[in-house]
Amino acid sequence: MGAHRGHDVVYKAGPPTASLHVEKASLVRRVAAELPGIGWKKAKSVESLFGTVEDLVVATEEELREIEGIGRITARAVYKSLHTGE
Numbered sequence: 001m002g003a004h005r006g007h008d009v010v011y012k013a014g015p016p017t018a019s020l021h022v023e024k025a026s027l028v029r030r031v032a033a034e035l036p037g038i039g040w041k042k043a044k045s046v047e048s049l050f051g052t053v054e055d056l057v058v059a060t061e062e063e064l065r066e067i068e069g070i071g072r073i074t075a076r077a078v079y080k081s082l083h084t085g086e
Contacts, residue, residue, distance in 0.1 A: 028053055036081055037074035045069065057082050 031053050032038050032046035045068045050056040064075035 028056060032056065036077040037070070038078065042067065042069050 026047055028050055029040075029043045029047040032043035032050075033040045038046065046056065049063075049067055050059065059079075061072075061075045061079045064070055064078050065072065067075075070078070
């Protein structure tokens with residue numbers, strides 16, 4: 001009986017069947033995603049409303065409530081987190 005030689009074959013991957021587009025997240029989105037009650041999905045809405053992290057930090061609770069999916073309680077928690085570090 002001959003020796004098994006399957007381990008000698010080098011695997012070659014074929015051409016990719018789909019392309020993947022990876023977009024680098026903005027600093028605003030990365031910061032927003034860390035805030036209480038925001039997460040990655042809502043951070044996209046934060047990013048579209050506030051152009052800079054500074055704009056986000058100086059936003060009032062009322063301005064934060066303009067973000068889709070953010071209500072009074074979350075807006076208050078975000079505001080408090082940005083201004084007291086809690």
